[in-house]
Amino acid sequence: DTGVSQNPRHKITKRGQNVTFRCDPISEHNRLYWYRQTLGQGPEFLTYFQNEAQLEKSRLLSDRFSAERPKGSFSTLEIQRTEQGDSAMYLCASSPARTGGAEQYFGPGTRLTVT
C-alpha cells in the first residue's frame, strides 16, 4: 500500500498525559498537513510542512501541540498535557509539489480519546 499511513489508529489516554502520533506520507509528496476533525465537522487545519520546514501553524493550535518532520519524510504530532477537549480524529494528509497543496491525500486518521 503506497498511501498515507498513520499510527496508532486509536489512542485512549488519561487527561494530563502526553501523546504522540506518527504520519508517513506518500513518498514523493513534499507537503504534509495535520488536521483535526470532530464529529459533524469538516477537518480543521493545524499545521503543515514543506519538506522539513514547518511553514504554517493555525492560530487555534495551542502551545501544547508540537509537530516535527525532521528529515522531510514522516512527521510526528505531539500533544502535551492532554485535555478532554483534545478528543478528536487527527488526520494527516500529503500532497505532491506539482499541485501546490491541492489534491491532498489523507491517511485513515488517529482517533484520540482523552478520559
Place this chain on the structure above:
Amino acid sequence: SQKIEQNSEALNIQEGKTATLTCNYTNYSPAYLQWYRQDPGRGPVFLLLIRENEKEKRKERLKVTFDTTLKQSLFHITASQPADSATYLCALDMRGNTPLVFGKGTRLSVIA
C-alpha cells in the same frame, strides 16, 4: 469573517436519481475548490478540483460547477447508487499556498 456553508447536513435520494450538493462561501476568493468523499471512520478521499477560471468539470458520474460570481459550487452525482452513500466535503484553497478550508460536509444517503 470567512465562511463556508454546505447547505444540507443530510440528503436522502432514491437510487438512480441525480444527487446535487451545494457549497456556498462568503468573504473568500479561492483559487480553486475541491470536493472530497469521507466514509465513517476514514480519512477524506479527493474527488475533483475545479479552478476559478473553470465553469464545469466532470469525472465519470461526477460533475462539479463553480460560479465565482454567486460564490457557489454544485456537486452532482448522476445515476446514484447505494455505494455513493457517504459524507461529501467541499474545500477551498485560499491564494498564496495556504491550507485548505473545509465545510462541514453533507451526508448523502442513496436508498435502494
